[in-house]
Amino acid sequence: MLEGYAAVLLVGLLAGAVSGVIGTGSSVMLLPVLVHAFGPKQAVPVMAVAAVVGNAARVLAWWRLVDWRAVCAYALPGAPAAALGARTLWAMPAHAVDIALGLFFLLVVPLRHWLQQRQWRLQLWQLAVAGAFIGYLTGLVLSTGPLSVPAFSAYGLVKGAFIGTEAASALLLYVAKSLAFAQLGGLPPEVLAKGLIVGAALMAGTFAGKAFVLRLPGTLFQRLLDALLLLSGLALLAAAWR
Numbered sequence: 001m002l003e004g005y006a007a008v009l010l011v012g013l014l015a016g017a018v019s020g021v022i023g024t025g026s027s028v029m030l031l032p033v034l035v036h037a038f039g040p041k042q043a044v045p046v047m048a049v050a051a052v053v054g055n056a057a058r059v060l061a062w063w064r065l066v067d068w069r070a071v072c073a074y075a076l077p078g079a080p081a082a083a084l085g086a087r088t089l090w091a092m093p094a095h096a097v098d099i100a101l102g103l104f105f106l107l108v109v110p111l112r113h114w115l116q117q118r119q120w121r122l123q124l125w126q127l128a129v130a131g132a133f134i135g136y137l138t139g140l141v142l143s144t145g146p147l148s149v150p151a152f153s154a155y156g157l158v159k160g161a162f163i164g165t166e167a168a169s170a171l172l173l174y175v176a177k178s179l180a181f182a183q184l185g186g187l188p189p190e191v192l193a194k195g196l197i198v199g200a201a202l203m204a205g206t207f208a209g210k211a212f213v214l215r216l217p218g219t220l221f222q223r224l225l226d227a228l229l230l231l232s233g234l235a236l237l238a239a240a241w242r
Contacts, residue, residue, distance in 0.1 A: 007033055007036075007037065008030075008033055008034065008037050008197075008198055008201070009197070009198070009201045010201075011029060011030055011033045012026075012030060012050070012198050012199075012200075012201025012202050012205065013201050013202075013204055013205040014029065014205060015029040015030050015054075015201075015202060015205060016054060016057070016201060016202035016203060016204060016205020016206045026050075026051070026054055026202055027047055027051060030047060030050070030198065030202075031043060031047055034046055034047055034198070038194060042191050042194070044089070044181075044186075045178070045181045045186045045187050045191050045195065046191055046194045046195045046198060047195070047198075048086075048174055048177045048178045048181060048195065049178055049187070049191070049192055049194075049195025049196060049198075049199060050195045050196075050198035050199040050202055051170065051174040051199070051202075052171060052174045052175055052178055052195075052199065053195075053196060053198075053199025053200065053202060053203055054199055054202030054203060054206060055167040055168070055170045055171035055174060056167075056171055056203070057202065057203035057206040057207065058163055058164060058166075058167030058206050059164060059167045059168045059171060061163075061164070061206055061207055062160045062161070062163050062164025062167070063164065065160040065161040065164045065165075066161070066164040066165050066168050067155075067157060067161060067165045068168075069124065070124070070127060070152070070155055070157070070165050070169070071165055071168045071169050071172075073124045073125070073127045073128045073131065074127050074128065074130065074131035074148075074151070074152075074169040075131060075135075075168070075169045075172040075173060076128070076131070077128050077129075077131050077132035077135065078131035078132055078134060078135030078138070078169065078172070078173050079135060079172045079173055079175070079176040080135075080176065081131075081132045081133075081135035081136040081138075081139065082135040082136065082138045082139040082173040082174070082176045082177045082180075083139060083176040083177065083179065083180040084136060084139060084180075085135065085136040085137060085138060085139020085140035085141075085177070086139035086140075086176075086177045086180035086181055086184075087139070087180055087184065088136075088139065088140050089139060089140050089141070090181075090184050090186065099237065102233045102234070102235075102237035103233065103237070104147075104233070105147075105229050105230070105233030106229070106230060106233035106234070108147075108149070108150050108229050108233075109226045109229050109230060111150065120154060121154055121155065121156055122151065122154040122155045127151060127152075127155055130151040131151075131169065134147045134148060134151065135173050135176075138170075138173050138174070138177060139173075139176070139177050139180065148166050148169065148170065149166075149228075149229060152165060152166050152169075178195075
């Protein structure tokens, strides 16, 4: 058991650093380790609680750059949609959704560059529509962090502003998801404690990654986003295949 916790905390630190640099990706990295350490039934609510703490850390790290108008537009419809998705997840398997999302992530990379070349931008109302859609999927499946990448990128956010705004929006979505799990009986004190421990590791990694972001060229930041999307898509397809 101690070895399992050690592995979770180590990967949590690494995942926190990666998400602190790219803005997302901690769930993709952590979930396989959580499933191995705690079992699949506990892994989803543990990750939900850990995501609350991890996203709170990213908000604190980039507080001054957060676009609160974008947060409100995205999260106000997204939070109740995430709670609804969590209830759906508790009642049905998400195998087909994993396949669809995996394929979508792989297609997002060329789509994102196509939109950038045409300088396409989302308006606030379009960001709200995206928030409702992605919010429901956030509750339904294990990880949809990379789905927010094209949405907030198309809104025009980069680097610290992107990371902080995406984190504040995701924080509200994961709070709603965690509360839904609690109402369904999926968040007993033991699971909550595990989520807080994993979240603390994510928080430490997040602040470690901030200094790197401040020195990161914009082009390299975009390439890291592309790499995360590709890895996320392949991870979801691999999970669905198993």
